[in-house]
Amino acid sequence: MSRGTCATIDARALATNLAKVREHAPNSRIWAAIKADAYGHGAVETARALHAADGFALATLDEAQALRDAGIQHPLILLEGTVDADQARQAIALGCATVVHQAEQLAQLEALGPLVRDQSLWLKIDTGMHRLGVAPEAVADYWQRMSALSALPVGLLSHFAAADEADAAPTESQLAVFERCERQVGSVPCSLANSAGILAWPNSHRDWVRPGIMLYGASPGFGKTGQQLGLQPAMTLTSPVIALRDIAVGERVGYGGRWTAQRPSRIATLAIGYGDGYPRQAPDGTPVWLNGQRVPMAGKVSMDMITVDVTDVPMVQIGDHAELWGNHLSVDEVAANIGTVGYELLTRVSSRVPRHWRHLD
Numbered sequence: 001m002s003r004g005t006c007a008t009i010d011a012r013a014l015a016t017n018l019a020k021v022r023e024h025a026p027n028s029r030i031w032a033a034i035k036a037d038a039y040g041h042g043a044v045e046t047a048r049a050l051h052a053a054d055g056f057a058l059a060t061l062d063e064a065q066a067l068r069d070a071g072i073q074h075p076l077i078l079l080e081g082t083v084d085a086d087q088a089r090q091a092i093a094l095g096c097a098t099v100v101h102q103a104e105q106l107a108q109l110e111a112l113g114p115l116v117r118d119q120s121l122w123l124k125i126d127t128g129m130h131r132l133g134v135a136p137e138a139v140a141d142y143w144q145r146m147s148a149l150s151a152l153p154v155g156l157l158s159h160f161a162a163a164d165e166a167d168a169a170p171t172e173s174q175l176a177v178f179e180r181c182e183r184q185v186g187s188v189p190c191s192l193a194n195s196a197g198i199l200a201w202p203n204s205h206r207d208w209v210r211p212g213i214m215l216y217g218a219s220p221g222f223g224k225t226g227q228q229l230g231l232q233p234a235m236t237l238t239s240p241v242i243a244l245r246d247i248a249v250g251e252r253v254g255y256g257g258r259w260t261a262q263r264p265s266r267i268a269t270l271a272i273g274y275g276d277g278y279p280r281q282a283p284d285g286t287p288v289w290l291n292g293q294r295v296p297m298a299g300k301v302s303m304d305m306i307t308v309d310v311t312d313v314p315m316v317q318i319g320d321h322a323e324l325w326g327n328h329l330s331v332d333e334v335a336a337n338i339g340t341v342g343y344e345l346l347t348r349v350s351s352r353v354p355r356h357w358r359h360l361d
């Protein structure tokens with residue numbers, strides 16, 4: 001039986017945010033990033049809600065298998081490629097485009113020979129993030145060897161490290177490196193832009209854009225919330241009040257007694273904790289939305305519960321639902337209070353929290 005804590009996912013918000021990506025990048029195709037269980041929203045349902053995307057970007061073969069099992073036939077791309085020949089074979093069988101970012105991956109594909117003939121391949125370039133990708137000087141050689149394997153055009157891919165930052169220099173430098181590589185291989189499909197690139201770097205859009213976080217209505221950065229960027233939150237995380245008590249000045253709340261009442265206070269206990277993915281690091285004062293206003297966290301996050309100070313909320317009752325983030329309280333604002341990003345809060349919501357889908361009707 002559920003405790004009443006749940007994540008409501010709004011299919012219309014997902015579709016609206018996808019339309020927003022199209023507005024920003026009207027001449028590009030869209031790989032919707034639905035890795036990590038669609039940033040915690042549920043991969044298969046999210047793929048259905050985003051059926052107007054041109055393809056889906058994934059991190060693991062299991063994700064690709066789950067989508068194919070659910071009958072989803074869109075193009076897929078495995079963003080980090082495969083780790084061995086077996087996986088490469090599986091990716092081919094699933095019709096999932098693969099990325100080559102280092103030498104072993106290319107050797108594995110070459111060993112498979114003719115099997116790779118109809119496989120869509122992308123070469124990832126390290127344009128300055130220094131996480132994945134082949135060095136710019138090696139691009140021409142890799143690209144030629146990959147083109148000898150597949151009959152399809154081999155694309156070029158890279159990833160931005162700081163496209164959401166005020167300082168344009170790192171992104172300009174990455175773009176310049178990418179363009180130098182592009183000139184060496186001629187006119188091929190290219191893909192660079194994540195959400196931040198889509199919003200702030202129109203000259204990076206190229207053939208395929210790869211939005212993730214903006215589809216879910218959260219912000220990639222810029223010191224703004226998703227709503228301030230014109231996006232609609234797809235997930236609203238709610239939990240009921242399961243206990244209420246009045247405590248005297250000087251009484252302490254929760255593990256270690258981190259929070260102390262400075263005035264006679266009313267404390268509400270909610271049925272959500274770090275076992276549900278709500279971060280234990282949340283400090284006192286982290287906002288929670290209850291009965292039309294923000295209330296501050298009071299005391300440490302427990303595994304199954306949190307406590308909030310509702311002294312200033314007129315009529316709180318057992319069973320009232322609080323919003324941890326969503327339509328009234330931006331996940332980006334909550335994340336800023338905790339010292340993390342909306343990406344992490346969304347992907348951490350655990351499997352114990354049921355996802356309830358609201359569909360378009």
Ligand SMILES: *Cc1c(COP(=O)(O)O)cnc(C)c1O
Nearest residue numbers: 033079159194195210211212213
């Ligand atoms: C996750 C990911 C994206 C999407 O990034 P957002 O910042 O969520 O838009 C794009 N490209 C790659 C390679 C990724 O790993």
